[in-house]
Amino acid sequence: xxxxxxxxxxxxxxxxxxxxxxxxxxSSVPPYLxxxxxxxxxxxxxxxKYTSAATLVKGINGFEAEFKKSETSFHLTKPSAHMSDxxxxxxxxxxxxxxxxxxxxxxxxxxVIP
Amino acid sequence: DADVTQTPRxxxxxxxxxxxxxxxxxxxxxxxxxxxxxxxxxxRLIYYSFDVKDINKGEIxxxxxxxxxxxxxxxxxxxxxxPNQTALYFxxxxxxxxxxxxxxxxxxxTRLSIL
Numbered sequence: 001x002x003x004x005x006x007x008x009x010x011x012x013x014x015x016x017x018x019x020x021x022x023x024x025x026x027s028s029v030p031p032y033l034x035x036x037x038x039x040x041x042x043x044x045x046x047x048x049k050y051t052s053a054a055t056l057v058k059g060i061n062g063f064e065a066e067f068k069k070s071e072t073s074f075h076l077t078k079p080s081a082h083m084s085d086x087x088x089x090x091x092x093x094x095x096x097x098x099x100x101x102x103x104x105x106x107x108x109x110x111x112v113i114p
Numbered sequence: 115d116a117d118v119t120q121t122p123r124x125x126x127x128x129x130x131x132x133x134x135x136x137x138x139x140x141x142x143x144x145x146x147x148x149x150x151x152x153x154x155x156x157x158r159l160i161y162y163s164f165d166v167k168d169i170n171k172g173e174i175x176x177x178x179x180x181x182x183x184x185x186x187x188x189x190x191x192x193x194x195x196x197p198n199q200t201a202l203y204f205x206x207x208x209x210x211x212x213x214x215x216x217x218x219x220x221x222x223x224t225r226l227s228i229l
Contacts, residue, residue: 009154032215043118043204043220044157051215090156094215102218106156 002027004093006105014113019063019078021108023091026072032094033074035065038107039087047089050074052096061085086112117141120205120221128229133192135224137205144210146188147218148172148180151202160203163188195228202226 007022025031032051036044048059055067061084065076074091091105118139127133137146144165149157149172159172161180169180177199179191192199202225206218 034217036220041222043206043222044218045220046217049215049217096215102159104157106154 002031002093002095002101002103004091004103004105006089006091006108008108009106010109010111012111012113013081015083016080019076019081019085019110021076021089021091021110023065023074023076023105024072025074025091025093027093027095030096032096033065033067034092034094034102035059035063035074035076036090036092037087038090044090047076081110081112083112083114086110118205118207118219118221120203120224122224123222124225126227126229127195129196131195131228133195133226135190135203135205135226137188137190137221139186139205139207139219141207141209141219142185143207143219144185145208146182147206147208148178148188148190149204149206150174150199151204151223157204160190197228200226200228 003026005024034049035047037047038044047063048057050057050067058064063078088107088109090107093103121136147162148160151157158174160178163169163182166182181189202223204223205221208216208218
């Protein structure tokens, strides 16, 4: 079985502050991991993905995430929050065993305070 | 993602009615998915299809059915809608070129309310 846990359903940061959104996973095989962002009234958009090539993954809009196998984590960070980063963020895990099943976390809503 | 189009975007209907949500894509992907999103629960997979002749149940398929009319079209039906099927529904696609780790591409969703 595979699972994804996102700690904190709501996170608030000040504009210009560090953004840290937490994701922990459980998987019996090496995982592929993704972060998606959802803006109001829109579908999910891919921010970045980890596919075992490099543990530090850079994505769009200045976001990056680091895969830490020992901690089973894939936390999303951005050095300086911008108002436009306010959205809901989803961590997702795909089983690398062949079938493209994706398990999503429950999401974290990011609020950016001016 | 304009390449994945869902219709309608919003629908209000009554308990017991039959509802069809449609999804079409121009990405040329073989794989298509239907999810529902509920607050605090993330996205849950209803059905998925890896090609026109391949349909599979997801984790919450009860009360739903699907039809893959063509590579580009994948529709979701609620035969007799009930209030707890009120949710935001997403269609997604993915390719398999380049390996099995391809991300999914989502439509903008259908907000369904069942009274």
